[in-house]
Amino acid sequence: xxxxxxxxxxxxxxxxxxxxxxxxxxxxxxxxxxxxxxxxxxxxxxxxxxxxxxxxxxxxxxxxxxxxxxxxxxxxxxxxxxxxxxxxxxxxxxxxxxxxxxxxxxxxxxxxxxxxxxxxxxxxxxxxxxxxxxxxxxxxxxxxxxxxxxxxxxxxxxxxxxxxxxxxxxxxxxxxxxxxxxxxxxxxxxxxxxxxxxxxxxxxxxxxxxxxxxxxxxxxxxxxxxxxxxxxxxxxxxxxxxxxxxxxxxxxxxxxxxxxxxxxxxxxxxxxxxxxxxxxxxxxxxxxxxxxxxxxxxxxxxxxxxxxxxxxxxxxxx
Numbered sequence: 001x002x003x004x005x006x007x008x009x010x011x012x013x014x015x016x017x018x019x020x021x022x023x024x025x026x027x028x029x030x031x032x033x034x035x036x037x038x039x040x041x042x043x044x045x046x047x048x049x050x051x052x053x054x055x056x057x058x059x060x061x062x063x064x065x066x067x068x069x070x071x072x073x074x075x076x077x078x079x080x081x082x083x084x085x086x087x088x089x090x091x092x093x094x095x096x097x098x099x100x101x102x103x104x105x106x107x108x109x110x111x112x113x114x115x116x117x118x119x120x121x122x123x124x125x126x127x128x129x130x131x132x133x134x135x136x137x138x139x140x141x142x143x144x145x146x147x148x149x150x151x152x153x154x155x156x157x158x159x160x161x162x163x164x165x166x167x168x169x170x171x172x173x174x175x176x177x178x179x180x181x182x183x184x185x186x187x188x189x190x191x192x193x194x195x196x197x198x199x200x201x202x203x204x205x206x207x208x209x210x211x212x213x214x215x216x217x218x219x220x221x222x223x224x225x226x227x228x229x230x231x232x233x234x235x236x237x238x239x240x241x242x243x244x245x246x247x248x249x250x251x252x253x254x255x256x257x258x259x260x261x262x263x264x265x266x267x268x269x270x271x272x273x274x275x276x277x278x279x280x281x282x283x284x285x286x287x288x289x290x291x292x293x294x295x296x297x298x299x300x301x302x303x304x305x306x307x308x309x310x311x312x313x314x315x316x317x318x
Contacts, residue, residue, distance in 0.1 A: 034100070034154035034155055034156055035065045035067055035099075035100055035156065035157075036067070037067045037069060039065065039067075040065050040066060040067035041063040041064060041065060041066070042062045042063050042064070042065070042066040042067075042099075043066070043067055043068060043069075044068060044072070045068065045072045045073075045074050045142055045144055045159075047062050047063065047066065048060065048061070048062045048066070048142060048144075048159060049061045049062065050076050050140070050142055050161055054077060054079075054138065054140050054163050055093075055163070056109070057093075057095060057107050057109035057110070058095055058140070058161045058163075060095065060097045060102075060104070060159060060161060061102070062102060062159075063102075064098075064099065064100060064101055064102035065099060065100045065101075065102075065156075065157075066099035066100075066102070066144075066157050066159065067099065067157050068099070068144045068146075068157050069146075071127045071143070071144065071145040071146075072142075072143065072144045072145075073130070073131040073141065073142070073143050073144075074141070074142045074143075075135060075139055075140070075141055075142075076139075076140040076141065076142050076161075077139060077140045078135075078136055078138075078139050079135075079136040079137050079138020079139040079140075079164065080136065080138050081136050081137025081138045081164075081166075081167075082136065082137055082167070083134045083135065083136055083137075084119060084132045084133060084134065084135050084136075084137065084164065084167055085119065085133075085134075085167070085169075086119050086120075086133065087118070087119055087120065087169065087170070087253070088118070088119050088167040088168065088169050088170075089116060089117070089118050089119075089167065089168045089169075089170055089227070089229055089256075089315045089317050090116065090117055090118070090119060090132065090164065090166075090167050090317070091114050091115070091116050091164075091165045091166045091167070091168075091227075091317045091318055092108075092114060092115050092116075092117075092132075092162050092163060092164050092165055093107075093108050093109055093114050093115070093162070093163040093165060094107070094108050094114075094115050094160060094161070094162050094163075095107040095108070095109065095160065095161040096149065096158060096159070096160055097158070097159040097160075097161075098149065098156060098158070098159075099144070099156050099157030099158060099159055100156040100157075105149050105158075113225055113259070113318060114165055114317075114318050115227070115258075115318070116226060116227025116256075116258060116259075116317030116318040117227060117256060117258065118170070118229055118254060118256050119132065119133065119167075120253060120254075120256075122252065122253070123255070123256050127143070127145050128143075131143045131162070132162070132164065135164065136164075137164050137165070137166055137167055138164060138165075139163075139164050140161065140162070140163050140164075141160075141161070141162040141163075141164065142159070142160070142161055142162075143159075143160045143161075143162060144157055144158065144159050144160070145157075145158055145160075146158070166317075168315050168317065169315075170229040170254050170314035170315040171278075171279060171312070171314045171315065172193075172194065172314075173193070173194030173195075173231060173281075173312050173314075174194065174214075174215040174217060174231075174279060174280055174281035174312040174313070174314075175215070175217060175279045176215045176216045176217040176218055176277075176279045176280060177215065177216045178214065178215055178216075179213050179214055179215065179216055181212070181214055184212045184214075184283065185201045185202050185203055185206075185210070185212075185285060186198045186199050186200075186201050186202070186240070186283060186285075186308055187199040188214045188281070188283065188310055193248075194231075194312070195233070195246075195248045196233055196281070196310040197233075198235060198240050198283075198308060198310060199240065200240050201237050201240065201285075201308065205237045205238075205285075205287070205306035206285055206287060206306070207287050208287060209268050209271060209272060209284065209285070209286060209287060209290050210284070210285040211272050211276075211282055211283070211284055211285075212282065212283040212285075213276075213280055213281070213282050213283075214281045214282070214283060214310070215279075215280055215281035215312075216277065216280055217277040217278055217279020217280035217281075217313065218277065218279055219277050219278025219279040219280075219313075219316070220277065220278055220316065221275050221276065221277050221278075222260055222273050222274055222275060222276050222277075222278070222313060222316045223260070223274065223316070224259070224260055224261035224262075224274055225259045225260065225261060225262075225318060226258075226259060226260050226316045226317060226318040227256055227257070227258035227259060227260075227316070227317045227318050228256070228257045228258070228260050228273060228313060228314075228315065228316045228317075229254040229255070229256055229257075229314040229315045229316075230247070230254060230255055230257060230273075230311050230312060230313055230314060231247050231248060231254055231255070231311070231312040231314060232246065232247050232255060232309055232310065232311045232312070233245070233246035233247070233248060233309070233310050234246065234307055234308065234309045235307070235308045235309075236301070236302075236305055236306075236307065236308075237285070237305070237306035237307065237308055238305070238306075240308070244300035244301060245300065254314050254315075257269060257270075257273060259318070260273050260274060260316075261274060266286065266290060266291050266292065266307075267289075267290040267291075268284055268286035268287075268290035268291055268307070268309075269284070269286075269309070269311075271290065272284040272286075272311075273311070273313070276311075276313045277313065278313050278314070278315060278316050279313065279314075280312075280313050281310065281311065281312045281313070282310075282311050282313065283308065283309070283310055283311075284307075284308070284309040284311060285306065285307075285308055286306065286307040286308075286309065287306055288303075288304045288305060288306060291305065291306070291307045292305065292307075
């Protein structure tokens with residue numbers, strides 16, 4: 001299941017109207033803590049002690065409850081790598097501690113699965129973006145903000161320790177060898193910038209998920225649990241005249257699927273992305289039971305609709 005570690009700071013992740021399955025997540029970053037400042041025993045990140053080596057789960061201690069009125073950031077130890085830049089994909093180990101109790105809520109070190117996310121304000125919170133921008137890879141960052149660790153829980157000051165492991169610059173579009181499409185139900189064509197369009201589908205809509213590769217990349221294969229950056233466009237099988245949604249429109253940029261296999265996207269995506277090589281472009285033909293089912297996703301997607309997605313796999317982290 002998706003970890004709590006990114007529940008607050010990545011509150012904007014997976015809000016894609018066409019591919020997400022739930023309502024947009026509520027941004028709780030501005031929620032005041034339930035413990036008032038006058039009752040706090042600690043009121044600043046200066047009161048927080050972080051022990052341990054980078055690469056190992058940190059020991060975080062302070063006199064609880066901790067209440068920090070505004071989002072705070074401190075670089076505990078500076079790394080020696082390049083500075084984190086806008087548009088990059090970040091891999092980081094993250095540990096979350098309750099300001100109210102002083103106890104750990106969760107750590108990616110325990111699950112042995114680092115968090116992966118894009119440096120993109122449309123997909124992660126501004127607080128996380130600002131905390132990591134221009135910080136060197138290899139650094140350990142201490143950060144606080146106010147919000148709920150899980151939906152329905154009272155707001156509190158949350159303390160994050162973020163160990164930045166690496167960054168990569170996602171591809172702008174699929175890159176590799178073009179594959180013969182003559183046996184595929186749709187043919188993909190590309191604009192100069194790589195944006196795809198499709199032909200009218202041939203034959204009857206399949207009842208099972210089908211995957212085709214149109215461009216074969218030479219990167220590693222996507223694994224379950226990774227954070228994957230993609231470009232995509234989606235059409236109805238019955239109407240290829242216009243897409244119902246696309247990351248190419250309005251210069252929206254790549255979309256993060258995190259974690260693949262259990263991400264808040266349709267089942268056809270969680271299944272179809274696994275095994276695709278970074279740099280590749282794939283076509284997913286998604287039957288209703290792995291898409292939006294009988295209910296559809298009005299007004300763009302009617303009930304029992306078969307969908308066609310063209311997806312560029314730009315990076316995979318974690």
